[in-house]
Amino acid sequence: MKLLTCPMNGIRPLSEFIFGGEYRVAPNQDTCTDAEWAAFVHNRSGAPGDKKEWWYHTPSGTWFIAERNTLTDKVSRTYLHGTNNNVVPAQEEEGK
Amino acid sequence: MPLRLLKFALAKDHPAPRFFKSHETPKKSYDVVIIGGGGHGLAAAYYLAKDHGITNVAVLEKGYIGGGNTGRNTTIVRSNYLTPEGVNFYDASVKIYEGLSEELDLNLFYSTRGHFTLAHTESAMRTMRWRAEVNKHVGVESRVVGPDEIAKACPQLDLSCSGQAPILGALFHAPGSVARHDGVAWGYARGADRLGAEIYQNTEVLGIDVKNGKVCGVKTNKGYIETKQVLSAVAGFTPRITEMVDLETPIVIHPLQACVTEPVKPFLDTILVSGSLHVYVSQSSRGELVMGSSLDPYEVHQTRSTLDFVEGLTSHMLDMFPFLSNIKVVRQWGGMADMTPDFAPIMGKTPIEGFYLDAGWGTWGFKATPISGKTMAETIANDSAPDLIHSFRLSRFEDYELTGEKGAASVGH
Numbered sequence: 001m002k003l004l005t006c007p008m009n010g011i012r013p014l015s016e017f018i019f020g021g022e023y024r025v026a027p028n029q030d031t032c033t034d035a036e037w038a039a040f041v042h043n044r045s046g047a048p049g050d051k052k053e054w055w056y057h058t059p060s061g062t063w064f065i066a067e068r069n070t071l072t073d074k075v076s077r078t079y080l081h082g083t084n085n086n087v088v089p090a091q092e093e094e095g096k
Numbered sequence: 097m098p099l100r101l102l103k104f105a106l107a108k109d110h111p112a113p114r115f116f117k118s119h120e121t122p123k124k125s126y127d128v129v130i131i132g133g134g135g136h137g138l139a140a141a142y143y144l145a146k147d148h149g150i151t152n153v154a155v156l157e158k159g160y161i162g163g164g165n166t167g168r169n170t171t172i173v174r175s176n177y178l179t180p181e182g183v184n185f186y187d188a189s190v191k192i193y194e195g196l197s198e199e200l201d202l203n204l205f206y207s208t209r210g211h212f213t214l215a216h217t218e219s220a221m222r223t224m225r226w227r228a229e230v231n232k233h234v235g236v237e238s239r240v241v242g243p244d245e246i247a248k249a250c251p252q253l254d255l256s257c258s259g260q261a262p263i264l265g266a267l268f269h270a271p272g273s274v275a276r277h278d279g280v281a282w283g284y285a286r287g288a289d290r291l292g293a294e295i296y297q298n299t300e301v302l303g304i305d306v307k308n309g310k311v312c313g314v315k316t317n318k319g320y321i322e323t324k325q326v327l328s329a330v331a332g333f334t335p336r337i338t339e340m341v342d343l344e345t346p347i348v349i350h351p352l353q354a355c356v357t358e359p360v361k362p363f364l365d366t367i368l369v370s371g372s373l374h375v376y377v378s379q380s381s382r383g384e385l386v387m388g389s390s391l392d393p394y395e396v397h398q399t400r401s402t403l404d405f406v407e408g409l410t411s412h413m414l415d416m417f418p419f420l421s422n423i424k425v426v427r428q429w430g431g432m433a434d435m436t437p438d439f440a441p442i443m444g445k446t447p448i449e450g451f452y453l454d455a456g457w458g459t460w461g462f463k464a465t466p467i468s469g470k471t472m473a474e475t476i477a478n479d480s481a482p483d484l485i486h487s488f489r490l491s492r493f494e495d496y497e498l499t500g501e502k503g504a505a506s507v508g509h
């Protein structure tokens with residue numbers, strides 16, 4: 001991956017982006033156990049596969065979601081959080 | 097040596113001794129199965145046999161031995177860490193390394209160079225002082241030095257770094273060394289093989305059988321193997337193995353890249369690391385400059401290497417050594433670093449009976465190869481981890497007892 005599609009600014013070089021980690025949903029703090037909370041704080045789904053991730057476009061200050069395969073490093077789509085229907089097509093990888 | 101070579105050349109059938117026996121297919125069962133024929137897995141097999149007399153052991157390697165991060169690292173060995181637990185642990189490893197060529201009867205080219213961690217800012221100086229004090233307290237030779245001493249050890253270094261990031265001082269660690277990384281894997285493989293362990297290359301673990309919370313066997317591309325004890329020593333593949341037993345860990349995989357230049361006349365005696373410039377460099381016994389940088393910024397399960405990396409690294413190298421501008425980079429590569437949130441490894445027992453983990457070696461595990469092999473062997477033999485690795489247990493995360501090594505590990509491997 002050398003280019004990434006920002007949902008606001010279109011295709012931009014990867015150097016303009018910061019990886020924000022996997023998109024995760026916190027357990028309910030009032031009802032979860034201490035062990036569940038510790039697992040949420042520390043553990044990650046480290047195995048390769050299709051993942052939903054936070055990415056940040058630095059020059060425009062845009063946080064968004066990218067769906068990416070961490071084994072092939074191919075992005076299937078990117079969109080602003082909460083606007084899942086408004087899909088922006090991801091870039092074709094160069095030379096492939 | 098030339099005479100020995102001549103003997104081989106004249107012999108009809110090739111008599112060169114193999115390093116370890118090749119066995120056809122694995123047996124039906126073993127006392128211990130080790131997944132991963134990197135330095136760590138092979139060292140564990142060696143110490144299981146040598147220290148504990150456990151020889152009914154199979155090491156299963158999906159590719160060739162040492163082909164993982166063991167053969168991809170920049171071979172820096174040091175013990176100048178930040179936490180007393182880390183310093184003690186890595187110091188024990190350095191001590192084994194110092195006598196390892198003799199013990200394994202193989203020249204590992206273990207070469208003690210001295211290691212400078214350069215500081216370009218006041219806050220970096222503060223971390224250096226902190227590390228020096230912790231190191232001295234534990235009995236490890238580290239001290240803060242000024243620019244004069246750095247210039248004496250390495251007169252070619254531009255102390256102003258092109259005026260970009262003047263060097264204020266450094267943490268000097270005399271025991272800092274480099275070694276031949278593949279030699280470490282091959283030496284341990286031969287040692288383990290001679291003592292009775294069996295090594296299988298091209299043998300991939302595809303699943304781990306767990307019944308009632310206990311390990312009972314592994315599925316491989318060469319059939320099913322019964323065993324009650326499994327050690328996972330697969331570095332960048334750890335999340336794929338822990339997924340097989342439904343074990344959650346904090347490990348995430350980021351690529352780490354390195355490269356070497358064409359060989360040049362020896363000029364760099366020491367190992368230099370700069371956190372601010374994201375560079376570390378040493379000169380190999382062949383004359384190549386072996387260089388690396390910081391971790392790739394996002395998760396990828398690949399060993400690809402990028403132009404971005406070489407461009408960034410070499411521009412910083414030129415800040416330090418402007419005269420290298422005509423020297424060519426001849427090889428670049430990547431490995432998969434198994435990163436933990438506190439930059440300390442994850443070692444020892446797990447909630448699954450008979451499943452042991454040696455992982456979280458990120459960018460820093462080559463130096464730990466001997467001691468991790470030794471302590472994991474002890475853990476398996478006694479089904480209980482020795483005190484030396486207590487702070488590295490998986491359950492430290494649940495206990496919120498992290499072992500914060502980031503200040504000593506983020507660029508300097």
Ligand SMILES: Cc1cc2nc3c(=O)[nH]c(=O)nc-3n(C[C@H](O)[C@H](O)[C@H](O)COP(=O)(O)OP(=O)(O)OC[C@H]3O[C@@H](n4cnc5c(N)ncnc54)[C@H](O)[C@@H]3O)c2cc1C
Nearest residue numbers: 132134135136158164165166169172301431457461462463
């Ligand atoms: C570029 C780079 C530079 C580094 N520099 C340094 C340094 O200067 N100093 C330092 O101390 N550390 C350094 N490191 C870190 C160090 O290389 C590693 O932490 C260490 O080598 C890990 O050794 P290992 O034996 O645990 O893993 P590896 O050598 O990676 O071995 C794991 C093996 O497991 C095998 N495997 C995986 N899955 C399976 C399966 N399912 N079945 C069978 N086999 C399997 C793999 O093929 C592999 O051979 C660096 C790493 C990289 C990538």
